[in-house]
Amino acid sequence: WARPTLDVHGMPGGFTGAGAKTVIPARASAKISMRLVPNQRPDEVFALFSKYVNSITPRGIQISIRQLSGADPMLIRTDNHYVQAAKAAMKEVFGRETVFIRSGGSIPVVADFEKHLHIPSVMMGFGLPDDNLHAPNEKFHIPNFYRGIESIIRFFQLLSS
Structure with missing residues (x-):
């Protein structure tokens, strides 16, 4: 994973x-x-x-290799207080247990938050496997859009209590 x-x-x-x-x-x-x-x-x-x-590279061939950008990798721990609050919020709104799925992504600031601010990040996904993320015919299930908003609101409520 x-x-x-x-x-x-x-x-x-x-x-x-x-x-x-x-x-x-x-x-x-x-x-x-x-x-x-x-x-x-x-x-x-x-x-x-x-x-x-x-x-x-064979002799006589000229090559140029450039690094355009780079970011440290990040693996979010699921046992922190913030992720547990997100898990509880999503269970309340969606009515099912939250399933943690590791998924690669390119969001460089996530590692920076932990490195410089010393706070864990929470990544909440509301898409479905057949949404074809970043692929042809990409879509997003509208009910998940609205439940996602409700989940985030509930997440902030749980964190503030």
Whole structure:
């Protein structure tokens, strides 16, 4: 549930028109992203990745590897007071036990809150598996939208009591 990833998002280069060509492109590029897990650091992972790519690049080929951004990984503990309040609020509103599901995401400020403010974060999700998050035909179940609002209101009420 919490494994690192390396995703290739695009590889522009070469002939892309109609028909076939057997020409080797003069230039090519790739856009990638990596999801890290606890105990990995963006700069260290980037350095290891760069070293590996350089080691497999044939002689005579020029490459350029750039790190555009990076953020520390974060795993939210479910045993903290804030997450337990969210769990109780969602149970009240949805009428079912809360299920904790680990899910990768790219929200760099979450790790920063804990690192600099020394407070845990709470991530509350109201989507369904078939909502196709960040995919074609993405949608959001409207009743979950309204129950999500109710859950957040109840969450703040529980925290303030």
